[in-house]
Amino acid sequence: MKITKKNYIYKNSFIEKIPFYAKNVYFRYKKAYTLCYNPNSYKGVILLDKKNNFLLKKINGKNKIKDILSLAEAINTIKEKEALRLIRLLINYHIISLDKNELNKFFFKKEKRILSVWFHITNQCNFRCKYCFVEKTNENMKYKTAELSIKKLLLSAKKHNFEGAHFKFAGGEPLLEINKIIDLVRKAKHIGKKIKIETKFMCITNGSLLTEKIASLLKQNDISVNISIDGLGKIQDKTRVFRNGLGTSSYVLRGINLVRRLNILRGFSITVTVENIRHLPDLIKFLLITKKIDAALVINFYKNHTKQEIDLTADDNNMFFYLKKTLKIIYGETNTIKSFIPSKRTIFDSVEFFRPSLTHCGAGYSYISIMQDGSIRICPSTTKNAGTVYSSTDIIEQMRKKNFLFITTDKIDKCYNCQWMAVCRGGCRLQKLNLYGRIDTPSPYCNVYKKIIPFIIELEGQRLFNFILKRYI
Ligand code: SF4
Numbered sequence: 442m443k444i445t446k447k448n449y450i451y452k453n454s455f456i457e458k459i460p461f462y463a464k465n466v467y468f469r470y471k472k473a474y475t476l477c478y479n480p481n482s483y484k485g486v487i488l489l490d491k492k493n494n495f496l497l498k499k500i501n502g503k504n505k506i507k508d509i510l511s512l513a514e515a516i517n518t519i520k521e522k523e524a525l526r527l528i529r530l531l532i533n534y535h536i537i538s539l540d541k542n543e544l545n546k547f548f549f550k551k552e553k554r555i556l557s558v559w560f561h562i563t564n565q566c567n568f569r570c571k572y573c574f575v576e577k578t579n580e581n582m583k584y585k586t587a588e589l590s591i592k593k594l595l596l597s598a599k600k601h602n603f604e605g606a607h608f609k610f611a612g613g614e615p616l617l618e619i620n621k622i623i624d625l626v627r628k629a630k631h632i633g634k635k636i637k638i639e640t641k642f643m644c645i646t647n648g649s650l651l652t653e654k655i656a657s658l659l660k661q662n663d664i665s666v667n668i669s670i671d672g673l674g675k676i677q678d679k680t681r682v683f684r685n686g687l688g689t690s691s692y693v694l695r696g697i698n699l700v701r702r703l704n705i706l707r708g709f710s711i712t713v714t715v716e717n718i719r720h721l722p723d724l725i726k727f728l729l730i731t732k733k734i735d736a737a738l739v740i741n742f743y744k745n746h747t748k749q750e751i752d753l754t755a756d757d758n759n760m761f762f763y764l765k766k767t768l769k770i771i772y773g774e775t776n777t778i779k780s781f782i783p784s785k786r787t788i789f790d791s792v793e794f795f796r797p798s799l800t801h802c803g804a805g806y807s808y809i810s811i812m813q814d815g816s817i818r819i820c821p822s823t824t825k826n827a828g829t830v831y832s833s834t835d836i837i838e839q840m841r842k843k844n845f846l847f848i849t850t851d852k853i854d855k856c857y858n859c860q861w862m863a864v865c866r867g868g869c870r871l872q873k874l875n876l877y878g879r880i881d882t883p884s885p886y887c888n889v890y891k892k893i894i895p896f897i898i899e900l901e902g903q904r905l906f907n908f909i910l911k912r913y914i
């Protein structure tokens with residue numbers, strides 16, 4: 442860089458400043474590198490060369506940058522230019538700041554504003570999953586109700602400055618209503634185009650009804666598929682059974698193969714219960730290694746939303762043990778430059794690493810459910826209505842007015858003081874309400890989150906390190 446008077450003044454004022462560590466920064470000193478990560482930022486993990494540890498330790502909220510530079514050069518032979526580069530890198534990753542007021546700051550990534558709509562197109566299902574929160578009836582959403590909901594939702598989304606609306610057709614089993622879905626998708630696309638709002642569609646299906654014909658219809662209409670699966674063979678057959686009690690796994694496998702071939706398979710939803718936790722590593726191995734499927738893995742922790750007598754919650758230690766095993770398999774398979782965390786290949790119970798937020802999910806704000814009878818709900822798992830699509834002129838406003846789950850995680854004392862507040866975000870609010878009668882408290886899965894989050898960060902660090910090794914050595 443050419444040294445100009447401006448550069449000179451800038452550098453001089455820069456080195457007079459005192460750097461501080463951000464409040465929740467996570468460090469791990471490994472043999473070959475040091476890992477740094479600010480959970481309050483979207484920037485992610487960085488690895489530093491071990492010899493820079495010296496420099497890290499000299500950042501103590503007292504030393505000015507110029508002191509650190511001369512100490513580094515004198516004792517540790519880190520050249521000024523290199524030390525300056527490192528300090529700038531740490532600032533860029535939000536690990537340190539030169540402004541004391543920024544230490545608690547959240548660095549949110551600017552993203553498209555998307556409204557997620559859970560569209561409960563039918564309450565009928567051909568399965569009888571043992572943990573399912575939906576009380577099955579023969580009720581379907583009437584076409585008129587569905588059409589009205591879509592129209593009102595898109596207009597409301599536009600009014601509230603959403604840039605897109607992503608519809609998830611669910612139920613019950615949505616593929617029982619495939620023709621209705623196709624008509625509605627065409628309608629929604631048409632309105633979306635007219636009012637300039639992006640529309641996307643997905644079916645959350647148990648996979649058993651996927652045939653060549655249905656899969657092609659989905660493909661032709663740009664509808665992706667997310668398949669709920671709990672395990673392989675007998676494991677799936679234990680909790681996910683047909684109405685007559687028979688196992689479903691072979692039908693689901695057939696469905697997976699079909700949608701995968703047509704490239705419309707977007708992901709799997711797996712609910713972790715006491716029944717299947719031991720088999721989770723095998724399931725992941727099967728999907729990623731045997732089947733070589735490249736799709737998102739959404740691993741949800743079981744929540745007894747309907748207060749069923751048989752509680753299927755797995756014990757914390759078991760969960761940690763098997764989740765660890767599962768993660769090692771996933772990381773073994775994704776040992777490339779592409780990190781699976783930010784690309785959302787896998788999400789544990791809505792824990793998100795490089796997307797800090799102060800709410801665990803968008804329920805009641807950017808996530809809305811429309812039930813088969815036209816009632817509005819702020820979350821698909823609640824039984825409480827927040828009005829109906831018929832009576833509301835502005836559906837989003839109506840939902841927000843009735844948001845009984847509204848709280849930001851920084852208002853929960855124990856979470857506010859937790860390093861992982863912006864990553865875990867306090868856990869599912871409905872689960873807390875059902876279990877404890879309040880939402881201003883940490884999640885019942887708090888201990889699992891606290892163990893699994895640093896474990897994942899370290900795996901991510903190891904992935905980065907392996908990648909660097911492969912590339913440069
Ligand atoms: S639920 Fe537990 S892990 Fe999550 S933010 Fe609150 S205290 Fe932290």
Ligand code: SF4
Nearest residue numbers: 802804820822869871
């Ligand atoms: S409140 Fe809980 S169950 Fe409802 S959408 Fe959020 S995370 Fe899911």
